[in-house]
Structure formats: structure tokens, C-alpha cells
Amino acid sequence: MRKKVLEVVDLKTHFSTRLGVTKAVDGVSFSVREAETLGLVGESGSGKSITCLSILGLVPPPAGRIVGGKILLNGEDLLSKSKKQMRKIRGRQISMMLQDPMTSLNPVFTIGDQVAAPIRLHQKYNRKTVRNKVLDMLRRVKIPTPEVRAKAYPHQMSGGMRQRIVGAMALSCEPQLLIADEPTTALDVTIQAQFLKLLEEIQKSSNLSMIVVTHDFGIVSKICDRVAVMYAGRIIEQAKIEDLFDNPKHPYTKALMNSLPEMDTRVKRLYSIEGQPPDLRNLPDGCSFAPRCSYTMEICRKEYPHESVVEDGHTTSCWLSGSQGEA
Amino acid sequence: MSEILLEAKNLVKHFPLTKGIIFAKQVGAVRAVDGINFHVNRNETFGLVGESGCGKTTTARLILLLETITSGSIEFEDQNITAFNKTVLKNYRASVQAVFQNPFGSLSPRMRVGDIIAEPLVVNKTVPKDEMKEKVAEALTVVGLSRDQANNYPHEFSGGQRQRIAIARALAQNPSLIILDEPVSALDVSIRAQIMNLLQDIQDQFGITYVLIAHDLAVVKHMSKRIGVMYLGKIVEVAESDELFKNPLHPYTRALYSAALPSRPGLHREEIVLPGEVPSPINPPSGCRFHPRCSEARPICAEQVPPLIDVGGGHEVACYLNKN
Amino acid sequence: MGTPLRIRRIFDFSRGIPIFPILILLPFLFFGLFGDYVAPQDPNRPHFGDTLRPPFFQERGKIEYPLGTDHLGRDVLSRLICGTSVSLQVGLLSVILAGLIGSIVAILSGYLGGWQDTILMRLTDTMMSLPYIMIAIVLAAILGPSKNNIILILVILGWTGYARVLRAEVLRVKQAEFISLAIVAGSSKFRIMLKHVFPNIVNTLVVMATLQVGIVIIAESSLSFLGVGVPPPDPAWGSMVAEGRAYISSAWWLSTWPGLSILLVVLSCNMLGDWLRVRLDPKFRQI
Numbered sequence: 021m022r023k024k025v026l027e028v029v030d031l032k033t034h035f036s037t038r039l040g041v042t043k044a045v046d047g048v049s050f051s052v053r054e055a056e057t058l059g060l061v062g063e064s065g066s067g068k069s070i071t072c073l074s075i076l077g078l079v080p081p082p083a084g085r086i087v088g089g090k091i092l093l094n095g096e097d098l099l100s101k102s103k104k105q106m107r108k109i110r111g112r113q114i115s116m117m118l119q120d121p122m123t124s125l126n127p128v129f130t131i132g133d134q135v136a137a138p139i140r141l142h143q144k145y146n147r148k149t150v151r152n153k154v155l156d157m158l159r160r161v162k163i164p165t166p167e168v169r170a171k172a173y174p175h176q177m178s179g180g181m182r183q184r185i186v187g188a189m190a191l192s193c194e195p196q197l198l199i200a201d202e203p204t205t206a207l208d209v210t211i212q213a214q215f216l217k218l219l220e221e222i223q224k225s226s227n228l229s230m231i232v233v234t235h236d237f238g239i240v241s242k243i244c245d246r247v248a249v250m251y252a253g254r255i256i257e258q259a260k261i262e263d264l265f266d267n268p269k270h271p272y273t274k275a276l277m278n279s280l281p282e283m284d285t286r287v288k289r290l291y292s293i294e295g296q297p298p299d300l301r302n303l304p305d306g307c308s309f310a311p312r313c314s315y316t317m318e319i320c321r322k323e324y325p326h327e328s329v330v331e332d333g334h335t336t337s338c339w340l341s342g343s344q345g346e347a
Numbered sequence: 348m349s350e351i352l353l354e355a356k357n358l359v360k361h362f363p364l365t366k367g368i369i370f371a372k373q374v375g376a377v378r379a380v381d382g383i384n385f386h387v388n389r390n391e392t393f394g395l396v397g398e399s400g401c402g403k404t405t406t407a408r409l410i411l412l413l414e415t416i417t418s419g420s421i422e423f424e425d426q427n428i429t430a431f432n433k434t435v436l437k438n439y440r441a442s443v444q445a446v447f448q449n450p451f452g453s454l455s456p457r458m459r460v461g462d463i464i465a466e467p468l469v470v471n472k473t474v475p476k477d478e479m480k481e482k483v484a485e486a487l488t489v490v491g492l493s494r495d496q497a498n499n500y501p502h503e504f505s506g507g508q509r510q511r512i513a514i515a516r517a518l519a520q521n522p523s524l525i526i527l528d529e530p531v532s533a534l535d536v537s538i539r540a541q542i543m544n545l546l547q548d549i550q551d552q553f554g555i556t557y558v559l560i561a562h563d564l565a566v567v568k569h570m571s572k573r574i575g576v577m578y579l580g581k582i583v584e585v586a587e588s589d590e591l592f593k594n595p596l597h598p599y600t601r602a603l604y605s606a607a608l609p610s611r612p613g614l615h616r617e618e619i620v621l622p623g624e625v626p627s628p629i630n631p632p633s634g635c636r637f638h639p640r641c642s643e644a645r646p647i648c649a650e651q652v653p654p655l656i657d658v659g660g661g662h663e664v665a666c667y668l669n670k671n
Numbered sequence: 672m673g674t675p676l677r678i679r680r681i682f683d684f685s686r687g688i689p690i691f692p693i694l695i696l697l698p699f700l701f702f703g704l705f706g707d708y709v710a711p712q713d714p715n716r717p718h719f720g721d722t723l724r725p726p727f728f729q730e731r732g733k734i735e736y737p738l739g740t741d742h743l744g745r746d747v748l749s750r751l752i753c754g755t756s757v758s759l760q761v762g763l764l765s766v767i768l769a770g771l772i773g774s775i776v777a778i779l780s781g782y783l784g785g786w787q788d789t790i791l792m793r794l795t796d797t798m799m800s801l802p803y804i805m806i807a808i809v810l811a812a813i814l815g816p817s818k819n820n821i822i823l824i825l826v827i828l829g830w831t832g833y834a835r836v837l838r839a840e841v842l843r844v845k846q847a848e849f850i851s852l853a854i855v856a857g858s859s860k861f862r863i864m865l866k867h868v869f870p871n872i873v874n875t876l877v878v879m880a881t882l883q884v885g886i887v888i889i890a891e892s893s894l895s896f897l898g899v900g901v902p903p904p905d906p907a908w909g910s911m912v913a914e915g916r917a918y919i920s921s922a923w924w925l926s927t928w929p930g931l932s933i934l935l936v937v938l939s940c941n942m943l944g945d946w947l948r949v950r951l952d953p954k955f956r957q958i
Contacts, residue, residue: 238608281569440857
């Protein structure tokens with residue numbers, strides 16, 4: 021078994037607003053091993069982005085606070101680190117890339133400068149070495165004629181290239197873990213295909229662990245090894261990718277999969293989940309999905325389901341799969 | 348009544364690029380839509396797919412007369428709407444409505460929902476004032492909202508609900524054609540199915556024709572009867588939706604299909620990864636626009652633009668590979 | 672931890688109503704409306720036996736002239752109170768009128784574009800490059816000094832600021848999808864400008880106006896100070912400051928009280944404007 025690079029234990033991140041406490045992340049546990057890609061799937065409000073920000077220590081204060089849990093990077097708890105120590109870790113051991121390539125890059129600096137920035141921050145190399153590393157990185161993300169492009173500005177490049185450059189920046193210090201938050205949402209379909217292929221190749225060649233945050237099951241099925249499905253701040257199902265698609269247990273997971281139109285089959289009418297995503301300030305007692313679930317039982321409304329094991333590596337939080345229902 | 352509701356003939360839209368402030372000189376043009384022909388049949392959904400720069404959004408804006416055409420024509424119910432005839436235009440505005448992508452930008456934040464929905468009715472004077480309230484209430488009910496929500500403001504609703512309001516406004520006038528420009532891409536995944544089902548129900552109930560523009564192939568395939576594939580201002584293939592992806596004839600369509608991610612792992616498709624980027628519409632490649640990225644390009648592809656030909660059963664393609 | 676939370680709260684306008692400015696502005700508003708009735712003395716009545724009396728808390732001061740008297744023996748407090756209405760009327764009216772004119776220019780220019788935009792913007796540029804004070808003096812000389820003429824002058828010189836800023840807002844609103852949809856619904860340009868564009872720039876207009884009130888009051892005061900404002904003997908804060916100039920070293924109270932009033936009102940208006948900006952912007956900027 022490969023070793024665990026990241027282990028998140030019962031993470032809780034809350035936001036205090038004028039209208040109450042928003043439990044954005046409310047008891048999330050998962051781990052990522054070496055060279056493994058974990059998909060975090062969920063919709064807006066599920067807590068997947070806040071989870072990533074929590075890992076990096078970027079939860080916006082003073083409203084947002086990590087109120088509980090542990091985040092273990094190679095065994096060390098990140099929550100016990102000082103700000104200075106976290107700055108050393110960000111960009112060096114854990115790196116992140118965001119959704120929008122338009123705003124991820126600073127329009128007034130050249131590409132070369134921006135890719136060099138993390139290197140200059142974390143390593144002590146002389147100018148020539150830094151420059152070579154930058155060109156190297158650009159080549160790795162398949163930017164043609166990197167020597168020329170390094171002097172160009174972001175607005176001179178297309179969306180697909182910009183996203184690759186953001187990738188180059190994230191990977192320039194050879195981190196152990198890359199967190200990619202919806203990295204291809206803003207890209208065209210064929211560009212997305214290019215980009216995902218690139219991520220796969222990079223991962224193979226460097227043992228990189230990845231967390232990919234997305235709402236798209238297609239991306240998940242293409243590049244992830246394991247998946248955690250989030251709803252209202254909690255993980256409601258976690259499994260290896262094949263197991264999740266062959267044997268989804270949680271009604272939300274099933275409903276979500278069934279509600280998507282598919283390329284290869286034709287249905288007359290899509291299955292749609294009733295109701296609206298939950299209000300995180302006013303979560304119901306019991307299971308947060310109960311108001312929209314077609315299988316709600318009495319206990320679902322009273323108590324939040326314990327996590328139960330479905331098969332090896334596959335867990336879910338649902339009373340249907342627990343001791344009260346069929347396993 | 349003919350089968351064809353809307354027809355575009357040699358539609359061209361070039362956006363001029365000018366240099367100079369006082370005496371502006373045209374130095375080039377963005378050839379957003381570069382001569383396209385297609386038709387939309389009554390009561391069906393016609394989908395337009397393509398990636399950034401293909402011209403599908405510009406086409407939608409041309410159909411809605413939000414932009415003036417450079418050349419060519421658009422005919423609605425056999426009448427040329429691009430000729431400047433006031434009566435024709437008035438009827439057109441009353442018969443054609445739209446739903447856009449952004450549920451937050453589609454509704455004026457300062458107007459009550461009821462007034463927003465009533466606007467087409469007020470402007471076109473289709474309904475007397477005393478019946479207005481009833482019509483608005485009907486529209487709200489059809490899209491699954493309640494009639495007393497007419498007094499609320501848009502910011503009190505969620506994204507999905509706002510899109511429903513936008514649909515209610517489009518419906519209020521009983522239009523014959525609604526242009527849907529990315530109607531679900533800004534919505535949460537679990538809400539998309541709701542809205543797509545709603546749109547289909549409305550089509551069945553009221554007999555409305557849709558032109559659907561989207562970049563999500565699965566969405567377009569699910570909702571459309573016929574689909575047109577656009578690339579850099581041209582239509583490269585048109586076919587019934589099942590046929591298009593079962594039997595894609597144009598190399599670009601095949602690449603698109605391959606790039607559309609399977610919804611399950613293990614579903615293998617031929618992996619076609621296109622090299623390079625989409626060229627700029629200011630200076631498109633000569634001949635077939637796709638030839639620089641096409642793995643099967645022949646010399647003639649760079650010389651002449653392939654015409655869009657019907658190869659049987661309404662399946663049209665613009666590619667020299669299909670000319671035997 | 673920084674400043675203790677309690678102290679921060681007083682100045683933190685993102686919560687609650689700004690108490691400070693409102694507490695200060697309310698009495699001024701009251702005097703502005705009812706000043707003529709509540710002033711203890713007739714502001715224009717001289718008392719030749721009581722000239723240059725200092726405020727009551729100083730030696731020689733008399734309680735019936737709490738803030739002192741000027742060189743003609745007129746009660747400073749009464750003059751101050753009656754002067755409020757002048758400043759108020761001038762402030763509010765010029766701001767409202769200038770704002771309306773500026774909005775109309777901005778909407779026509781921004782929404783219609785083309786030659787209308789060019790002409791209107793060149794006009795705005797021209798007017799903005801005129802030297803404010805000089806033009807005001809010339810106009811005052813031509814039209815003759817009177818309260819209404821002051822308002823006219825301030826409006827003529829003031830609308831350009833609104834036009835510039837609001838045009839940018841109009842351009843932003845123009846991009847929004849609901850405008851395209853209004854066109855698709857068949858709305859006329861006029862209807863769109865009135866019912867869609869204007870309501871969405873009104874927030875910025877209101878915030879600008881609040882901030883402009885202060886500027887206009889100072890402008891009126893400056894004009895009065897220069898002698899081209901509200902004509903004597905009617906009291907106006909600016910002219911009171913001007914009249915007190917000659918006595919600055921001996922009778923400090925003549926310029927100080929009106930100067931202080933100007934300061935307080937302008938400061939409060941600015942704080943109120945700041946609060947409005949924070950309050951109005953995020954909620955409605957959902958485009």
C-alpha cells in the first residue's frame with residue numbers, strides 16, 4: 021500500500037455571519053496516497069472548495085475558522101503550524117490551481133515571471149537556474165516555443181494555454197500534492213481533453229498526488245482513482261472509482277448520476293432531484309439530504325447517519341446502508 | 348403551413364476592426380459567422396454546438412436581431428426578417444423570445460418578478476391591462492413557481508428559480524420560437540435536470556420550437572432533434588442527434604465526440620486529441636477552416652472551402668473526405 | 672487584536688445605521704426647515720449697544736446672545752440658524768437638479784452611443800475644463816446675486832461630474848443580459864432607458880449626490896465668501912465667515928461658528944454617503 025500523503029480527519033470549518041453560523045465543512049475525513057488522484061464531487065454549497073482552502077490554510081478570516089479536526093501532511097498536523105511554516109508549505113509541498121484561467125494570472129507580469137515566482141520564493145537558485153527551470157516547466161506543460169512565450173503576457177494567450185501555465189506555476193516546485201479546483205470548467209471540450217491528458221502524463225512521470233474538485237462525473241471517471249461525494253459540508257459516499265459507478269449506495273449519488281444526460285444512451289426524461297440545495301445556516305436535524313430524498317425513513321429525519329462500510333474502500337453515510345436498512 | 352419555421356441563408360457577420368480615432372479605417376474583420384445555411388423545423392429543437400470562437404453565440408444574436416447582419420438573410424415563416432420592414436419586425440418580436448445563460452444577469456434587479464414577466468405583454472400590447480395579472484400568474488404556474496411570488500425581487504430567488512422566471516417571461520407571449528443560449532450551464536448539476544425537463548414539458552404542451560445553443564454535448568444531444576456543428580464561423584455537419592454521434596462524418600465532430608467525457612469509467616471511445624488551438628477568426632485558414640488540425644487533410648482542403656452537402660437522410664457534411 | 676471591538680463598532684458602518692452623522696444632521700435639518708420661526712432673535716436686527724459681544728461663556732458675553740454678536744450687534748446664533756435654510760436649499764436643490772441633468776446626459780450618451788455619445792461627451796469635457804470659480808463669478812455678475820441664481824450656477828457647473836461617472840455605469844448596465852432580453856421582448860429604446868437603465872444606476876446617483884452635498888455647500892460658502900453668493904443682509908454661512916475675516920484676531924467667534932457648522936454638515940454628509948455606498952452596492956450589484 022502506498023503511503024498516505026495527506027490525511028484529513030474530521031475537519032470542521034465554520035463561517036460566522038450576521039445571520040448565523042454556516043457550517044461549510046462539518047466533519048470531513050479522507051486521505052490521499054502517493055500518486056493517487058482523489059476526486060471531490062459536489063455542487064455549490066457542498067463544501068468542496070472550502071475543504072481545499074482549509075487544507076492550505078487559506079480560509080478567509082475573521083468570519084471563517086477551522087473549528088476542529090486534523091490535517092496531516094506526511095503525518096504532521098498542518099493546523100498546528102505557524103503562519104510562517106504554512107507559507108513554506110504552500111507552493112512547495114502542496115500547491116493549488118483554480119478554476120478561472122483569466123483571473124488566475126496577473127495581467128501585468130510576463131509568463132516567465134509568474135512561473136518563476138514560486139521557484140524564487142521557495143528555492144535559492146541563481147538566475148540562470150531559475151530561468152532554465154521555468155523553460156523546463158513550460159515544456160512539461162507542452163507550451164510550444166517556451167523561450168518566446170516566457171516573455172509574453174497572459175492576454176496574448178488563449179484560455180487553454182493560460183490554464184497550462186497556471187499548472188506550470190503550481191508544479192514548478194515539484195509539490196507532493198496538487199489541488200485542482202474545477203480546473204477545466206472554463207475550458208472548451210477539446211481543450212479540456214488536452215489538459216486532462218497532460219495532467220495524467222505529469223502524474224505518471226512524477227508520483228504526484230492530486231485532489232480534483234469538480235461537479236462533473238465525466239472528469240472524475242477519466243482521471244480519478246477514488247472519489248468522495250460531498251453534500252452540505254459532509255462526505256456522503258467515498259469509494260474507488262469503479263465501485264462508485266458500479267454500485268453507488270447513497271441516494272444523492274445515484275440521483276446525481278441519473279440526472280445527467282449521457283452521450284451513449286438516450287432517455288425520454290431525465291431523473292431530477294426535487295427541491296433546492298440546502299441552506300447551510302439552517303440544516304435540518306438528521307440527514308441533510310432527507311428533504312429531497314425519495315427513500316426517507318423516520319430515522320433519517322432524526323439522526324445523522326453513521327458512516328457504514330459497503331465493501332473494501334467503499335463507505336457511505338446513509339441509514340439505508342446502515343444497520344437499519346439493507347446493506 | 349410549411350415545415351420550416353426559420354431558415355438562415357448564406358448568413359454572414361463580420362465585425363469590423365478599425366484603426367484611428369477621427370477618421371477610422373477598416374483594417375480587418377472578425378469573421379464570426381462566415382456564410383452558414385441551416386433551417387429549423389416547426390416544433391422541434393435544433394441544437395448548435397461548437398467551441399469558443401465558432402460563432403454559435405453570434406448566430407443566436409443574429410437570429411434575435413441583436414446584431415445587424417453583414418450579408419445573407421434570415422427567413423421566419425417565409426418572411427425575410429432582415430429586410431427593414433417595420434410590421435414584419437413587430438410580428439417577429441412578438442413571436443420570438445430568448446432565455447440566456449446567466450440567471451443572475453437575465454433579470455433586472457430593480458424590477459419585480461411580475462413586471463419582468465409582463466414586459467413582453469406590455470410592450471407588444473397583446474393583452475389588455477386587466478388580464479395582465481392573470482397571464483403572469485399562469486406563466487409562473489407553468490414554470491413551477493407560485494403566483495404570489497410575482498411581487499418578489501429577483502435577488503430573493505435561487506439560480507434555478509431565476510432561470511424559471513426567465514423562461515416564464517419568454518413564454519408569456521406564446522411565442523412560436525424560443526432561442527435558448529446555454530440555458531443550464533450556469534446552474535447546479537442537480538437543478539439542470541429540473542430545468543431541462545421543464546423546457547421539454549413546455550415544448551410538448553405549447554408546441555414551441557427551440558434553437559438550443561450549448562457547449563455541453565450531452566445536453567444538446569438529449570434535448571435536440573437535429574444538431575448543427577459549427578467551427579470557426581462555418582457549419583461543418585448537420586444531422587439528427589442520434590445519427591450525428593453514432594455516425595460522425597466530419598473529423599471535427601469525431602474529435603468533439605471523443606472529447607466529451609464518458610459518464611462512466613471504462614466506456615472507451617477512440618481517443619482523438621486535437622493538436623494546437625482554434626485559430627483566430629480574424630485570419631481563418633484558407634479553404635476548409637479545420638484543415639490545419641485535421642489528421643486526414645488533403646491538398647484540396649487547403650485550397651477550397653468544402654460545400655455543405657446532404658449525404659442522405661438529412662445528414663449534411665462539409666468535408667472533402669466524404670466526396671467519393 | 673487591534674482596536675477593541677467596541678470602538679471599531681462606532682466607526683464601522685457596514686453594520687447598523689450611522690448614528691454620528693444622523694445625530695448631527697437632524698438638528699441642522701430642523702433648523703433648515705423651521706429656522707426662521709425658532710431663531711431667538713431677528714437675524715437682521717442690529718443692536719447697536721451690543722456690538723461684538725463674545726459668546727456667553729466668555730467675559731462680557733450676555734446670555735441673550737449665546738454665541739456672540741457681530742459688528743452690527745446682530746445675534747450670531749440667530750444668523751447661523753437662519754443661514755442653515757439657505758445652505759440647505761442650495762445644497763439639496765442644486766444636487767438634485769444637477770444629478771437629474773447629469774443622469775439624463777449619461778443615459779442618452781451611454782446607451783445610444785454613436786454621434787450622440789460623442790457630442791454629449793465633448794460637451795461634458797468642455798464644461799469640465801472651464802475654471803469653476805471664475806465662471807461662477809462671471810455668471811453671478813451677469814445674472815445678479817440671488818439665492819436662485821446661485822443654485823442655477825451650481826447646477827450648470829455641477830452636472831458634468833455626474834454625467835461622467837454615470838455614463839460608465841450605464842455602459843456597464845448596457846452589457847447585462849436583461850437589456851438584450853428587453854430588446855428581444857420588443858421594448859423601445861426610450862422604455863429601456865427609463866425602466867431598465869435608470870433604476871440600475873440610481874444607486875450610484877444617490878451615493879454621488881450625498882457626497883456632492885458637502886461639496887456644494889462649500890461651493891456656496893466660497894461664493895458667498897467671495898461676495899458673489901447670497902446677497903447681504905440675508906445670512907449665509909459663507910458670507911458670515913467672510914464678514915468675520917476682518918475681526919479674526921479680536922472676535923474669533925464671528926467666523927468660527929459658521930465655519931464649524933460647515934465642517935460638521937459636510938463631514939456628516941460624507942460619512943452618510945460612505946455608509947450608503949457600502950449598504951447599497953453589494954446587495955444590488957448582482958449583475
